[in-house]
Amino acid sequence: MGLPVSLRVDDPGVPASLGDAVFAWLREADERFSPFKPDSEVSRLGRGEIGRTEVSGDLAEVLGLCEEYRTATGGAFDAWLPGRAFDPCAVVKGWAVQRAAGLLTGAGVARFCLNAGGDVVVAGGPWRVGVRHPERADRLCQVLQVIDGAVATSARYERGDHIVDGRTGRPATGLLSVTVLAPTLTEADTTATAAYAMGEEGVAWAAARPGCEVYAVDAGRRVLRTPGLPVPV
Known part of the structure; x- marks a missing residue:
């Protein structure tokens, strides 16, 4: 996935x-869904070697999430940007790490922290994130106290202006960072990326998503946060 996981x-x-x-599952997900690996299922789909009706059940689920968020954001979030290869990374990372967390909870593990490049799934807290x-x-600009759930941040500090507003085809610049707390990392990571792509309007959009709390810094360096954000006392 191109990032450290602990x-x-x-x-x-x-x-x-x-x-x-x-x-092992995370390595498998990287092999199957990375757009940077020529033989991955995602790359083959992007090149048209397989059709959308021929993909695996897992990739069909990812495609469904991509379409859900594209529709919900009015096209600001789009894994199929014109002139670019199909890139579902904004969905796949959170989805794959959440499934890995499910292996732990399914085995009865009550307290853990799974950290993928700073985006985390925790259980059995309180955990300070x-x-x-x-x-x-x-x-740090904020510390969250999380019992069970996931936290993800989208920003430009690691990869520059890599998040594109699909409505304009230009890099999103309205926010410096947006962090989302949600029940799952699938929701937190995709919502954070989608909100970043939308710009400042994305903060209110993300805050209205069920179960989501938001902490964001806009381009003017104003802090925007939802009242239910769990912070240590």
Whole structure:
């Protein structure tokens, strides 16, 4: 996935094989769904070598999520941008990591933190999750206290202006960063990216999504947050 992934499990007696299964699934997801790997199913679909009715059940699920968020954002979020290869990474990362978390909860693990490049799924908290400052890599701008759920941030500090507003075809510039807390990382990661693509209007859009809380910094460096954001007392 092009990012570091770490797993902390606090339950005693959890076999190492369960952690191995988590990382094996993430490696499989990277091989199957990366648009940067020529032989992946995503790349083959993007080149037209297979049709949308011929994809695996997993990729069909990803395609459904891509369409759901494209519709919900009026086209601001779009994995099929004109002139670009099909790129569902904004959906796949959160979706794949959430499925990995499901391996843990399905095995009865009650307390863990799965961190994929700063986007996290936690269970059995409270866990303190830091939100990176959008302009200072050595600073946090907020700390969240999460019991069970997921936190994801979209910003330009790692990959520059890589998030495009599908309505204009130009890089989104209305926000410096947007962080979303949601029940799953599928929702948190995709909602954060979609909101960033929408610009400042995306903050209210994300806040209206069921179960979502939002912390954002706009281009004018104003902090925008929802009242239910869980912060340590």
